[in-house]
Amino acid sequence: xxxxxxxxxxxNPDGWGPPDTTTAAAASPSFSTLPSNVPFAPFSxxxxxxRIADWTRNLNSSGRPNNPNSRNANPADSAFDFxxxxxxxxxxxxxxxxxxxxxxxxxxxxxxxxxxxxxQNRSQLPQRRDEEVEARKREAEKERARxxxxxxxxxxxGNNPPRRESAVFKSSVDIQPEWNMxxxxxxxxxxxxxxxxxxxxxxxxxxxxxxxxxxxxxxxPRNAPRLERFxxxxxxxxxxxxxxxxxxxxxxxxxxxxxxxxxxSTLMCxxxxxxxxxxxxxxxxNKLFFDKRDGSQLDLLSVHETxxxxxxxxxxxxxxAYSLSVEAAYxxxxxxxxxxxxxxxxxxxxxxxxxxxEGEEVASVAYRYRRWKLDNDMYLVARCEVQSVVEANNQxxxxxxxxxxxxxxxxxxxxxxxxxxxQRGAVLATELKNNANKLAKWTAQALLASADMMKLGYxxxxxxxxxxxxxxxAVVGYxxxxxxxxxxxxxxxxxxxxxxxxxxxxKLNEGKYVLVKDPAKPQVRIYEVPVDAFENDYVxxxxxxxxxxxxxxxxxxxxxxxxAVDDVENKEITIEA
Numbered sequence: 001x002x003x004x005x006x007x008x009x010x011x012n013p014d015g016w017g018p019p020d021t022t023t024a025a026a027a028s029p030s031f032s033t034l035p036s037n038v039p040f041a042p043f044s045x046x047x048x049x050x051r052i053a054d055w056t057r058n059l060n061s062s063g064r065p066n067n068p069n070s071r072n073a074n075p076a077d078s079a080f081d082f083x084x085x086x087x088x089x090x091x092x093x094x095x096x097x098x099x100x101x102x103x104x105x106x107x108x109x110x111x112x113x114x115x116x117x118x119x120q121n122r123s124q125l126p127q128r129r130d131e132e133v134e135a136r137k138r139e140a141e142k143e144r145a146r147x148x149x150x151x152x153x154x155x156x157x158g159n160n161p162p163r164r165e166s167a168v169f170k171s172s173v174d175i176q177p178e179w180n181m182x183x184x185x186x187x188x189x190x191x192x193x194x195x196x197x198x199x200x201x202x203x204x205x206x207x208x209x210x211x212x213x214x215x216x217x218x219x220x221p222r223n224a225p226r227l228e229r230f231x232x233x234x235x236x237x238x239x240x241x242x243x244x245x246x247x248x249x250x251x252x253x254x255x256x257x258x259x260x261x262x263x264x265s266t267l268m269c270x271x272x273x274x275x276x277x278x279x280x281x282x283x284x285x286n287k288l289f290f291d292k293r294d295g296s297q298l299d300l301l302s303v304h305e306t307x308x309x310x311x312x313x314x315x316x317x318x319x320x321a322y323s324l325s326v327e328a329a330y331x332x333x334x335x336x337x338x339x340x341x342x343x344x345x346x347x348x349x350x351x352x353x354x355x356x357x358e359g360e361e362v363a364s365v366a367y368r369y370r371r372w373k374l375d376n377d378m379y380l381v382a383r384c385e386v387q388s389v390v391e392a393n394n395q396x397x398x399x400x401x402x403x404x405x406x407x408x409x410x411x412x413x414x415x416x417x418x419x420x421x422x423q424r425g426a427v428l429a430t431e432l433k434n435n436a437n438k439l440a441k442w443t444a445q446a447l448l449a450s451a452d453m454m455k456l457g458y459x460x461x462x463x464x465x466x467x468x469x470x471x472x473x474a475v476v477g478y479x480x481x482x483x484x485x486x487x488x489x490x491x492x493x494x495x496x497x498x499x500x501x502x503x504x505x506x507k508l509n510e511g512k513y514v515l516v517k518d519p520a521k522p523q524v525r526i527y528e529v530p531v532d533a534f535e536n537d538y539v540x541x542x543x544x545x546x547x548x549x550x551x552x553x554x555x556x557x558x559x560x561x562x563x564a565v566d567d568v569e570n571k572e573i574t575i576e577a
């Protein structure tokens with residue numbers, strides 16, 4: 001093997017590493033032949049051996065670090081710093097270190113070219129102080145509106161969807177300047193109320209019922225029958241004080257408060273409502289009458305009221321809120337008559353239909369005048385409706401008949417023709433989201449009438465742009481109390497709302513008032529109105545003298561109660577498409 005001479009290695013008696021140059025030359029004569037001017041950084045034995053040259057330090061044109069106060073700025077490391085000086089030649093612009101190429105400004109490229117120019121000039125156009133203040137105010141207002149929107153969610157039991165932002169609703173009645181607002185009640189107070197009432201008693205049952213056709217329980221979208229029209233059958237939407245039976249019961253002093261199931265259900269489900277509605281309240285003597293105006297929106301059925309998708313505002317549009325309400329009322333009436341056995345036995349009750357003339361063909365309906373005890377000295381009488389009856393094991397059961405309508409699957413996102421067979425629960429869940437108030441009112445009316453079953457029909461348009469022709473896709477039955485539990489409808493809370501409104505109105509002076517749902521906020525307002533308010537809406541000709549209201553007798557018992565009710569000619573309301 002060829003030998004390898006290490007050479008003279010001087011000994012350093014003062015420490016570790018090579019000795020000083022003078023000491024090494026004195027100790028070893030051959031040390032002067034070693035290479036000179038070799039950079040060396042002194043270090044301690046405890047230091048870790050790292051890089052021998054730092055190529056990543058950021059140097060300025062003078063070859064010094066830009067940040068001398070940094071923790072890496074060690075004076076001993078300056079021997080390893082690289083500086084690009086003129087000794088490399090005139091062509092130094094073409095010389096670039098590979099590791100530092102990404103830091104050179106020439107390699108910085110904007111991610112989006114045109115936008116880069118505006119970003120460069122942004123610092124040259126500072127925003128004015130007043131513009132900054134306005135921008136901050138707008139952001140604060142948006143944030144405040146968002147918090148208010150989530151705080152004032154239109155919910156009852158936590159299941160209702162939030163109020164739509166873009167939709168602007170109008171009041172159901174024109175608020176006149178001379179009306180005096182007495183109080184306003186937010187819905188948040190309604191949800192905390194609770195009141196229990198005993199089982200009601202039937203004072204009188206009027207009308208005639210037809211039997212339900214059980215074959216409609218087997219209807220599917222594949223064998224969907226057409227919805228028929230019943231133009232010859234009359235439907236009555238008579239208010240409280242126009243009802244001759246209620247007038248008779250009031251004269252007999254059977255109760256203190258009088259209403260209908262439509263009005264009571266509107267009050268009971270008020271926290272779920274979004275559209276505006278109004279109820280006329282008359283206080284005469286010790287009696288209280290809840291009425292609706294003739295042609296009131298309570299005669300119609302809302303569609304997509306609690307949906308987040310706003311409907312068209314143009315009444316000429318077939319998918320506007322008003323057009324759909326009229327269409328839904330038309331569908332509901334015809335459906336309630338089509339699913340009956342029209343040729344066969346009928347169930348007649350104590351008295352005939354109180355609103356029909358002799359020989360007139362009327363719809364299948366029974367009116368149950370029922371009385372609830374609200375207090376020791378306070379009773380409530382309401383007219384409740386059922387539309388059909390079934391008989392099994394010699395036992396009769398009353399039914400309510402209502403129809404949900406599909407006008408365009410694009411609005412709900414669920415196509416009934418495809419989902420009713422396989423995912424009926426998903427269809428019902430969508431309807432509970434979009435029509436929470438309407439379904440709750442139907443359930444409340446079934447509970448008030450003590451109906452044994454409520455039948456819901458699923459009716460759809462033949463074509464989304466044809467609002468005259470419809471088909472029945474399915475009919476499903478539910479027990480009212482079980483269905484109320486599914487939709488989180490609390491009976492005690494329903495009666496708590498009614499009891500609170502009754503107690504408030506009983507403290508008022510004699511006169512006429514109107515309870516209005518605020519179109520923009522979840523609250524109701526009560527106004528004191530003139531005695532002749534709304535009279536022009538439904539009185540078209542003078543009443544006979546014997547039917548006109550007489551002044552109450554001061555000393556006659558019950559005289560004030562007799563003067564409470566206006567003997568107005570019964571009104572017959574038929575809704576046509």
